[in-house]
Amino acid sequence: MRTWLAGILSAVLIAAIGVVFSTWFSARGPDTMDRIGGGPPITVGYVAIDFTGRVSALREAVTDPEGRVALRASAADATREVVLTRHRRALIDLMNVTVTLVGNRSSLRIVDMKPRILTRGPVSDGARLSASSAGETGTIELAADLDRKAPRFTMAEDPQTPYFRKKQIDLKRDERVTLNMTIAGEKAYYEFDLLLTVLVEDRTEQMVINGPDKTPFRLTGAAKSYRSYYRDSPLGGWEPLSRDQVCEMDPKAKGC
Secondary structure (H helix, E strand, O other): OHHHHHHHHHHHHHHHHHHHHHHHHHHHHHHHHHHHHOOOOEEEEEEEEOOOOOOEEEOOOOOOHHHHHHHOOOOOHHHHHHHHHHOOOEEEEEEEEEEEEEEOOOOEEEEEEEEEEEEEEOOOOOEEEEOOOOOOOOOOOEEEEOOOOOOOOEEOOEEEEEHHHHOOEEEOOOOEEEEEEEEEEOOOEEEEEEEEEEEEOOEEEEEEEOOOOOOOEEEEOOOOOOOOEEEEOOOOOEEEOOHHHHHHHOOOOOOO
């Protein structure tokens, strides 16, 4: 009888423990497994920079023959992007960035995000890339000015108010949020990333967002003149401008 009762009691305890564990695992288990596995609280699902109709600059001039060929329409897009990245292409004065974030916890809150300047130097003058205009850009929700001493994202309609002072972003597991940002910088050449501060339960974690090519974002002010000038070709790629074409486009350019 004692053996039989012990067996019944063991079965009841095992069943009760199983119910408790199942309830706990459903509520907190995935979060615990993510922490044990070292997974970030947020996944960066998408990062894009809008180059449409915008003028950009290269930090260094493209002087090697292979690089010049890669810029032309006949080259593969991937080869051209390698050259542009190697010469640190940066939009001039203003850039539009879109970032989509995906929650990896049952509940979390983005309490702050700011551009973190990694490199600051003279404006880029290696080459000017002029793209054909393609109309107005979309609505921008957040704005930041890298020329300020401590750049912060603000509300586009109220540039004096830090966005995350008034608003924070709550995410649940697999929930997505898309942030549209405009970032300005006219006084220097900047390389920067985006630093997120995320509140998970009772602790904060920080995450870094880089550009689409996994390198820092790049933005530069306009130079008075450039060592070379290009415009986009209808067939794709970039074609160099002659001195007459440069002077017609920019009479203040060096040599005009």
